[in-house]
Amino acid sequence: MAYAEQYIDKLRKSGLRPTKQRIKICEVLFDTDKTFHFTIKELVKIIENQANIKVSLATVYNTVHAFIKKGYLKEIPLNASQSYYDTNVTHHHHFFDEEENRLIDIHQDDVDEVNIKKTIPGKKIKSVEVIAKIVSDNQSQK
Amino acid sequence: MAYAEQYIDKLRKSGLRPTKQRIKICEVLFDTDKTFHFTIKELVKIIENQANIKVSLATVYNTVHAFIKKGYLKEIPLNASQSYYDTNVTHHHHFFDEEENRLIDIHQDDVDEVNIKKTIPGKKIKSVEVIAKIVSDNQSQK
DNA sequence: TCAACAGTTTAGAATAAATATAATGTATTA
DNA sequence: TAATACATTATATTTATTCTAAACTGTTGA
Numbered sequence: 448m449a450y451a452e453q454y455i456d457k458l459r460k461s462g463l464r465p466t467k468q469r470i471k472i473c474e475v476l477f478d479t480d481k482t483f484h485f486t487i488k489e490l491v492k493i494i495e496n497q498a499n500i501k502v503s504l505a506t507v508y509n510t511v512h513a514f515i516k517k518g519y520l521k522e523i524p525l526n527a528s529q530s531y532y533d534t535n536v537t538h539h540h541h542f543f544d545e546e547e548n549r550l551i552d553i554h555q556d557d558v559d560e561v562n563i564k565k566t567i568p569g570k571k572i573k574s575v576e577v578i579a580k581i582v583s584d585n586q587s588q589k
Numbered sequence: 590m591a592y593a594e595q596y597i598d599k600l601r602k603s604g605l606r607p608t609k610q611r612i613k614i615c616e617v618l619f620d621t622d623k624t625f626h627f628t629i630k631e632l633v634k635i636i637e638n639q640a641n642i643k644v645s646l647a648t649v650y651n652t653v654h655a656f657i658k659k660g661y662l663k664e665i666p667l668n669a670s671q672s673y674y675d676t677n678v679t680h681h682h683h684f685f686d687e688e689e690n691r692l693i694d695i696h697q698d699d700v701d702e703v704n705i706k707k708t709i710p711g712k713k714i715k716s717v718e719v720i721a722k723i724v725s726d727n728q729s730q731k
Numbered sequence: 732t733c734a735a736c737a738g739t740t741t742a743g744a745a746t747a748a749a750t751a752t753a754a755t756g757t758a759t760t761a
Numbered sequence: 762t763a764a765t766a767c768a769t770t771a772t773a774t775t776t777a778t779t780c781t782a783a784a785c786t787g788t789t790g791a
Contacts, residue, residue: 464758466768485641487748492662503770508749524720526666526673528778529748532591543666557707561719565699570723577703577719578666581712606738606787618759629777645741650778671777738787745780756769761762 451476458575461517463510472510476520482535484550486524487511490532523550524576540577553579592620603659610644614652618662624677626665626692629653632674665692666718682719695721 452533454473455465463469475493485493487507494502511532514520522565523531540558542551561575596615597607600702605611617635627635629649636644656662665673667685673692682700684693703717 464767466757468769501770505750505771506769509768515601522668524666524668526664526668529669540705541713542707542714544709544712545715551709553705553707557705559701559704561721562701563682563695563699563719563721565695567686567693567723569726570684570686571726572684573687573722573724575719575721577705577717578701579705579717580715581709582715583649584711584713608739608786610740643741647742648740651739720789732791734789734791736787736789738785740785741781741783743781746778748777749775751774752772754770756767758765758767760765 450474457519461513461519463513463517467500468506469510471498471500471502472507474589476514476534482533482552484531484533486529488529524578525550540579542579542581544581546582553577592616594711599661603655603658603661605655607680609642610648611652613640613642613644614649618656618676624675624694626673626674626675655719667692682721684721684723686723689726695719 451470451474454470454477457473457477458465458469471494472490475497482500489506490511491502491507494507504516511520513546515532516586518536519534521533521536523529523533523541527548533550535552538557539555540553543549544551558577561577563572563575593612593616596612596619599615600607602610613636614632617632617639629646631674632653633644633646633649636649653662657664657674660678663675663678665675665683667673669690675692677694680697681693682697684695686693698721703719705714705717
């Protein structure tokens with residue numbers, strides 16, 4: 448609970464009330480050096496394992512969505528049965544291993560700047576995501 | 590029904606039996622110069638409007654998946670409640686307008702080749718997709 | 732041509748993620 | 762500390778997708 452205050456600040460600055468549940472979720476998501484990817488199901492499981500409090504599914508959904516809106520989390524565009532989220536909100540990209548259902552970060556430095564020449568009138572680009580699907584390299588595929 | 594034979598060929602060459610339903614779906618998807626994006630729901634609606642036969646939801650799902658496997662259709666990686674598909678299977682990218690829930694093609698020529706320096710041992714890249722989210726350009730956004 | 736088989740379609744049931752609801756609880760404020 | 766606005770919760774609902782099992786159809790080869 449050492450970092451609780453910093454999460455309370457973070458929440459308050461975003462107009463979110465610092466409740467027990469939200470602080471717990473912050474701890475799980477941000478109380479580590481490493482960023483990571485998760486689904487709601489996985490997040491719920493982590494909270495259940497490391498917390499004494501119970502957090503309902505609805506609260507987890509609500510809070511994750513609030514954090515996305517505030518820019519604390521990023522949704523990863525992937526056509527999967529469940530949504531994937533990323534605690535790394537810096538500009539970077541992903542490999543998606545379809546065989547193992549696994550996401551791997553690609554640092555910005557490992558991809559040349561994606562330069563899109565086309566523009567849409569009245570619109571501006573908010574974000575650019577690169578998803579590279581990877582498969583096993585053993586046998587010769589079509 | 591003029592193009593039926595060409596679809597029968599196409600299906601047969603892919604090991605799919607040319608059934609009434611599949612030929613109808615081919616007509617809807619491929620019997621036009623223009624490529625387009627669709628969801629299953631939209632596809633079902635189009636079929637209902639322009640066909641005399643009824644095609645069940647399960648068949649539409651099965652057939653779309655078979656076509657993806659064969660490379661006649663592409664799935665567009667988008668975290669949306671429904672999956673989006675593309676009849677344009679050439680290498681290209683997309684804008685996604687979140688405000689209007691609209692997909693727009695970006696031709697390959699309009700994006701510099703995406704060069705990923707990172708590699709994963711034992712894996713090779715199967716596909717690279719760029720999704721650029723766009724928003725209205727009027728007021729100053731954060 | 733026709734029987735037999737394997738693949739296909741179908742309606743409806745099942746599944747699962749995500750959202751909505753409405754009652755209860757809690758943080759904030761004045 | 763009372764009032765209130767916001768949150769949480771369990772549960773129900775919604776919706777896309779997949780599954781199932783029975784009926785059907787295209788294909789093959791005798």
